[in-house]
Amino acid sequence: MAFGSVLLEILKRPTIGEVLSEILIFVIPLWIAVAVGVVVGWAWKPKWASNLSREMLLDSKVSKEDKKGEFSATTISSMIPSLNSLKFQLPSCVSWAADDGGIQKDSFSVPPTLNSECSSSKTEMEKSNLVTGDDLEHLCKLVEVKDGGPAWIQMMDRSTPTMSYQAWRRDPETGPPQYRSRTVYEDAIPEMVRDFFWDDEFRAQWDDMLLHAETLEECPTTGTMVVQWVRKFPFFCSDREYIIGRRIWESGRFYYCVTKGVPCSSVPRRNKPRRVDLYYSSWCIRAVESKRGDGQLTACEVILFHNEDMGIPWEIAKLGVRQGMWGAVKKIDPGLRAYQKYRASAGPLSRSAFMAQINTKVSADYLRSLESSTSDSLEIETLEPPKKCVGNNVPRLLLIGGAVALACTLDRGLVTKALIFGVARKFAIGRRL
CATH class of the missing domain: 3.30.530.20 (START domain)
Structure with missing residues (x-):
């Protein structure tokens, strides 16, 4: 309700320039929060994410070169698409x-x-x-x-x-x-x-x-x-x-x-x-x-x-x-x-x-x-005893920012990002995986 009233006030400005400037001022804090989360999350990124990222980049590079026809027939035949x-x-x-x-x-x-x-x-x-x-x-x-x-x-x-x-x-x-x-x-x-x-x-x-x-x-x-x-x-x-x-x-x-x-x-x-x-x-x-x-x-x-x-x-x-x-x-x-x-x-x-x-x-x-x-x-x-949940002791900003960084590191696909964001959400609300 408050968000709608603020937005309505902004749209009542007499000129387009004033409307755009007000909107810009309104969204800057949000962008700053997202940027801080991403930076903190990237710094916290675990080592295995970096290793998996290198494998992803290698697979992506091989796929692109394959499409450009730069490989021999023998090499192409050895690149088998992954199954599931x-x-x-x-x-x-x-x-x-x-x-x-x-x-x-x-x-x-x-x-x-x-x-x-x-x-x-x-x-x-x-x-x-x-x-x-x-x-x-x-x-x-x-x-x-x-x-x-x-x-x-x-x-x-x-x-x-x-x-x-x-x-x-x-x-x-x-x-x-x-x-x-x-x-x-x-x-x-x-x-x-x-x-x-x-x-x-x-x-x-x-x-x-x-x-x-x-x-x-x-x-x-x-x-x-x-x-x-x-x-x-x-x-x-x-x-x-x-x-x-x-x-x-x-x-x-x-x-x-x-x-x-x-x-x-x-x-x-x-x-x-x-x-x-x-x-x-x-x-x-x-x-x-x-x-x-x-x-x-x-x-x-x-x-x-x-x-x-x-x-x-x-x-x-x-x-x-x-x-x-x-x-x-x-x-x-x-x-x-x-x-x-x-x-x-x-x-x-x-x-x-x-x-x-x-x-x-x-x-x-x-x-x-x-x-x-x-x-x-x-x-x-x-x-095997269940592992204790430690998500409640970790700042929510760190988890969300880390999830953003990890999702972008692993893959550009929606499936992987949805998986990572889902995990971060469960941790952020204190649920055990």
Whole structure:
């Protein structure tokens, strides 16, 4: 009401010049307040915003140069538009808005190197110790909670009639957050679950994050493989490329499956998709008693350990994982049941599933000797406590100005700005994210 009366008084001035001068005097304090907020917010801008800004600028520059036709056909084919989800299976987890463009899977093609014998390149792969006994030792200690790392904090405990799931997280002093999960599938045998997770050809039917999978190298003697994956990532990032070394050890009906990022000079780096170097995702598969309590080992337990540096701020990645983890995990069980039916119908065995059956045999005594050399870790069985809201103690001007600066730093699009301003508004009114 007061604003309207003041504006009406201004419009009653006899000349246009006086009206304009009065309006100018009226809005100057507002502009000064906005400017101060932006300056203060920019000075307060976190370091990860600057890092993400540089990635955005690089992506924007690549896109503009691509439109001008300054790249060769090979370079253009390697620039794949980003798609839309981070469903962290963990990896993957929360759904995001779709980015523009489609996916041209042909641009991921790398000539495979597959032979019935270990070629000279595969011999070099083994000599370079891509996946070794040290990786088996590390996984064994993780499984038995004897790696000496920080405490595991339980995040989730959910179940369905055919599956139960528990998840933990811990934050090491250096490196990205680490995740541990225990999944029990009813009416499943370890060998089937082992093949299921190794089968890249079938994975495309249930893992909607996977855009491309290709075997680069393999050794039929040890079962060691080097594979290339390309996975979907959020709308504000390019998709991610993984060069993964993997191998399976067998002890009775216990299977220790190691997958981790490895160097590969034969696949050049590209601007898009962005290469993820720090990647670790390994699991132990074994038969366990069914929850029906009949004493029969008709269920299969999968203990998974995962961490990776995706190039996304770790706090944002943790939020995405926590919000979308269950939605992603519960999609795995239907995929496993479809795989069981496929194998029961005598469907052809894929090459990657065949390689999953080539395992390095180790004794139980040897595994126990690996586990005994390190102190236990502390596992916390309580759910992660909610974080306290600190927004009430921060001046509203700082939050709003910081949100303006951050939104302009990250992206010029309305979606990102709306997200940032929404977060700032929640903090400013004292609500917890």
